Amino acid sequence: MTPFEIAQSYIGTTEGPGTEDNPAIMAMYASVGHDWVEHDSVAWCAAFVGHCLEKAGLRSTRRLNARSYLDWGIPVDLAEAQEGDIVVFSRGSKSWQGHVGFFVKTAGAMIEVLGGNQSDAVNIQRYAKSRLLGVRRAGNVAPTATLSVREVQARLKALGYHEVGRVDGQVGPRTRAAILAFRDDNGLPLVPIIDVALTEALSTAAPRSVAPERATGVPENSRILTAANAQVGLGVLGAAGSVAGQIAPALTQAEEARDTAERVLDLVGLADVVQAALPWIGAAVFIGVIFYALKARNARIEDHRAGKTP
The missing domain is CATH 1.10.287 (Helix Hairpins)
Structure with a gap:
C-alpha cells in the first residue's frame, strides 16, 4: 500500500472522548519515535503523516513538527502536485507552527487535504492556498522494505530473543513480547509493530547479551x-x-x-x-x-x- 492508501484507511479515526486516548493515535506517535507522548491531545498531524510513510516503507522525518516536512523529499510546484504528495501549511502566529497532510486536489482557492488532527480526526478538509508553504514528494527518499513476520522472528531468534517462539509467520503474544524486548534493548519506541525503524535496527543489532551469573x-x-x-x-x-x-x-x-x-x-x-x-x-x-x-x-x-x- 502507498502512504496515501494507508492514510485513507484511517479516515474516521478520532481522538478519544474526554480524558480517554485513542490507542490508534497513540501508536502513531510511538511509530515515529515519540512514545513519551501521554495523550492524543498533543498535535498529531505530523505523527499521522510519518506513521503512514513508515508503514509504507518510507522513512519519515520522525518529528512532530509539521514544518519538518519542508526538508523531506523534493519540492514540487502546486500546479504539478499529485494525489499523495505531502503539503505543508502555516498555522498560528509563530514561525514554527504548521500543519501537514496529504494532497488530494485543488478546488479553486483551496486545497483538499487528507490529514490527521483535522478537527481532532482523520478526514479530508480544505485549506487556503495562501497558507501553503510547500509541496513535497518522496523523490530522493529511498524506499526501505520492512521485513516479513517470519523474517523478523528468525532474526530475533538469531539475536538471542528466544521468547519469540516458533518461526511461523504469525504475530502472537510471544512474537510481540520478543519485539518489545528487542525495542527496549535498542532504544526504539515500545510498540509491538514491524516498521522501518525495527527493520533497520535488526540489520545492525548485536546479539543479546547474557548476564554473567x-x-x-x-x-x-x-x-x-x-x-x-x-x-x-x-x-x-x-x-x-x-x-x-x-x-x-x-x-x-x-x-x-x-x-x-x-x-x-x-x-x-x-x-x-x-x-x-x-x-x-x-x-x-x-x-x-x-x-x-x-x-x-x-x-x-x-x-x-x-x-x-x-
Whole structure:
C-alpha cells in the first residue's frame, strides 16, 4: 500500500472522548519515535503523516513538527502536485507552527487535504492556498522494505530473543513480547509493530547479551531439571538393585554347584536363561533412563546459560 492508501484507511479515526486516548493515535506517535507522548491531545498531524510513510516503507522525518516536512523529499510546484504528495501549511502566529497532510486536489482557492488532527480526526478538509508553504514528494527518499513476520522472528531468534517462539509467520503474544524486548534493548519506541525503524535496527543489532551469573548458573524452579534429577536417582537405585539381585543368586549357585555338567544343564532350559537375564535387562533399562535424564538435564542447563529460556 502507498502512504496515501494507508492514510485513507484511517479516515474516521478520532481522538478519544474526554480524558480517554485513542490507542490508534497513540501508536502513531510511538511509530515515529515519540512514545513519551501521554495523550492524543498533543498535535498529531505530523505523527499521522510519518506513521503512514513508515508503514509504507518510507522513512519519515520522525518529528512532530509539521514544518519538518519542508526538508523531506523534493519540492514540487502546486500546479504539478499529485494525489499523495505531502503539503505543508502555516498555522498560528509563530514561525514554527504548521500543519501537514496529504494532497488530494485543488478546488479553486483551496486545497483538499487528507490529514490527521483535522478537527481532532482523520478526514479530508480544505485549506487556503495562501497558507501553503510547500509541496513535497518522496523523490530522493529511498524506499526501505520492512521485513516479513517470519523474517523478523528468525532474526530475533538469531539475536538471542528466544521468547519469540516458533518461526511461523504469525504475530502472537510471544512474537510481540520478543519485539518489545528487542525495542527496549535498542532504544526504539515500545510498540509491538514491524516498521522501518525495527527493520533497520535488526540489520545492525548485536546479539543479546547474557548476564554473567546466568552464563554459569543453573535454572531455578525448573520442572525439567527436577524431573531429570529424580529420574537419575531412580535409575541409579534401579540399576544397583538389579545388579545386586543378579550377583547374589549367582554366588549362591556357584557355591552350590557340584560340577560343570550340572551347571550346563541348568543353563540349557530357556526359562532359566530368561530368568537369569532379566536382572541384567532391568539394569540396562535403568541405565538408559539415567542416560536420557542426564541428556535432558544438560540440555536444559545449556539453554538457560545461552539465554534461550525465560
